[in-house]
Amino acid sequence: MTNSLRNYLNFLWAGLVKHGQTGGLVPSQRFLITKMIAPVPEDYHGQIIELGAGTGALTLRLAARCPGARILACEINPTLARDCRDNLAMAGHNSRVEVVSASAEQPLSELGRRGMEKPDFVISGIPLGNLGGEKALALIDAIRRALGEGGMYIQFQHSLLDRKKIRTRFPNLLTVPVFLNFPPAVVYYARR
Numbered sequence: 001m002t003n004s005l006r007n008y009l010n011f012l013w014a015g016l017v018k019h020g021q022t023g024g025l026v027p028s029q030r031f032l033i034t035k036m037i038a039p040v041p042e043d044y045h046g047q048i049i050e051l052g053a054g055t056g057a058l059t060l061r062l063a064a065r066c067p068g069a070r071i072l073a074c075e076i077n078p079t080l081a082r083d084c085r086d087n088l089a090m091a092g093h094n095s096r097v098e099v100v101s102a103s104a105e106q107p108l109s110e111l112g113r114r115g116m117e118k119p120d121f122v123i124s125g126i127p128l129g130n131l132g133g134e135k136a137l138a139l140i141d142a143i144r145r146a147l148g149e150g151g152m153y154i155q156f157q158h159s160l161l162d163r164k165k166i167r168t169r170f171p172n173l174l175t176v177p178v179f180l181n182f183p184p185a186v187v188y189y190a191r192r
């Protein structure tokens with residue numbers, strides 16, 4: 001079995017048995033990923049945090065786009081986290097991309113303890129709408145606290161359900177639809 005087929009099957013399985021957590025049946029595709037990573041300058045040398053990395057579809061593109069950046073990615077599903085790590089290692093990105101198999105709150109709250117600088121970008125594919133109102137708001141708050149001044153929180157979602165929630169914490173919010181993805185999505189660019 002090829003590596004990408006294994007990734008697709010693992011993601012599909014996660015989407016079927018843990019649909020609420022996974023939030024989809026297939027990894028994000030090219031156009032959505034392009035929109036998600038577009039605000040990060042190619043010569044960015046700081047810290048980026050990715051939440052809900054899945055099998056690493058976005059992580060790989062981000063690492064290739066920003067060779068000077070340090071990326072900390074987290075993924076709650078250990079099987080998908082392992083696939084993500086394997087993919088990064090095969091692409092030669094494992095020295096500056098760390099993948100932790102953990103819930104998003106963990107790396108966000110541990111930044112200081114790990115001696116990491118505040119990220120200028122937090123990029124998230126976490127299915128916010130499936131977390132429940134209070135948990136979603138708590139996560140958005142944790143992202144806001146973790147971000148450096150003027151930093152950007154980038155989130156995709158397959159509905160507009162949580163737009164208002166994000167705007168209560170990030171009044172400076174831009175919403176962009178991405179139709180060329182299955183399923184279609186919206187990308188939020190939220191400036192701190």
Ligand SMILES: C[S@@+](CC[C@H](N)C(=O)[O-])C[C@H]1O[C@@H](n2cnc3c(N)ncnc32)[C@H](O)[C@@H]1O
Nearest residue numbers: 021022023027028052053054075076103104125
């Ligand atoms: C819609 S998928 C996106 C995956 C990948 N970023 C992509 O674009 O293909 C959402 C991912 O977030 C993960 N996830 C859900 N809740 C999480 C949490 N609280 N902490 C970390 N990861 C989480 C899921 O396991 C899933 O892999």
